[in-house]
Amino acid sequence: MLRLVSLGLLVIVWYIGSFFAGEQMLPAPMTVLNAILTEARSGELFFQLGVTLVRVLVAFTLAMTIGSAIGLLMGRVALVNQLGDSWLVVLLNLPALVIIVLAYLWGGLTEVAAILAVAINKLPTAIVTVREGARALDPALDEMAKVFAMPRLRTLRHIVIPQLAPYLAAAGRSGLSLVWKIVLIVELLGRPNGVGFEIGIAFQLFDVTRILAYALAFVVVILAIETLVVQPIERRASRWRLRTA
């Protein structure tokens, strides 16, 4: 309920802002909605959203899988951590733009270069978060698994990953929003389609309506993923926690 009120307030502020700034600088909510509907009717919107979404999902999956594995290893094995730590610092502080431009220069304006650039941008934050989780693993449960000779894979699945779950969720949450922002830049700079490409065109035409239309449509997509995919997974993963009745 409070969320709806807050959302309504945002729309009202938007209306007022649009009134003072003028349609050209900040089009009114209805104008943007109409633009969304027009784009949707032509099918253009869904195509561009779909293309961007696929890039987001592939890059996100890649970064999360590799990042979690490296993070777990660095959190568990001191030697790996010492070897990898300075690389990690470099990667963390390399601006997204530099990685993207280098990826395109070295790999050409290709899909692979684009997705790798996004994944590499997300990778270090995933590593850092999961590494913290791996450091917080309970040694008592490790010993238990060892005494009872639990096979490695079963230990990973039933003892390690459940303990990492909050860290994986945090990395996933921040990752999804980071990845989609970077995908847009990658598309703007070197892809012939996607939301980023559309926004690039709109920028050249000074078409604020179009920019807002695509941006909002994609925010809705991310929100849908959050409520329909991320939250149910979290609920299932934490069902063992005591609920305050």
Added chain:
Amino acid sequence: MNDARRAGGSELLDVRIVRKAYAAATGQPLEVLRDIAFTLARGELGVLVGPSGCGKTTMLRIIAGIDVDYDGKVVAPERGRLAMVFQEPRLLPWRTVEDNVRLVAPSVSESALVTLFDVLELTQHRLHYPGELSLGLARRVAVARAFAVGPELLLLDEPFVSLDDALASKLRDELSVLVESRAVTTLLVTHDLDEAVRLADRLFLLSARPAQVLAEVPIRVPRGRRTATELSVAKAEVVGHLRGPLDPAIKA
């Protein structure tokens, strides 16, 4: 490697620890165990009694193979053939009682599980999560888990500490039933002399740190048939071995 993990002869467990020391925070080595030597035959229930902090848990960890940094030699069943009940239950909070047991003992039969849960009065808690259990119940799950793997050697690290007397005594009886019915070789660690004389076939009396075996006291009357007098005789015998600085931490 200083531990050859093979069982041979009639002795299932042969412990010879020359020395075990930790590096303390000050940098000085802290000696925990010195010249420990004892054996347990198949099916025997041995109890290590000693004051709190004397290194009993360290000894169990060495026997369990978790700690390999010591001088000496331990012959014990290899991993997978031994089970341990830790001082804390160490259950997985995100798995139900039943899953906690099945995870370490995937091949346990349904009927074995039913019996086990029945003896330990866990039947109605099978689908509960550890967070929903009291400490006493969680301890029972840990005991059930240890028995479910059908171990040759069972290690128990003060499994009934911090439970009230009535409950501890009940769990002791349940444990005794389980050990009896399976003829599993058991090594139990405790600082409670009452508990020791009630359960032990053989009792090893440990000194304060660095722990040494002060005396070995066999108790020949079968566990189930020990009367109050026999228990106090056994206790008196143990206390008789405690010459020199009697450690007040041992409840006599």
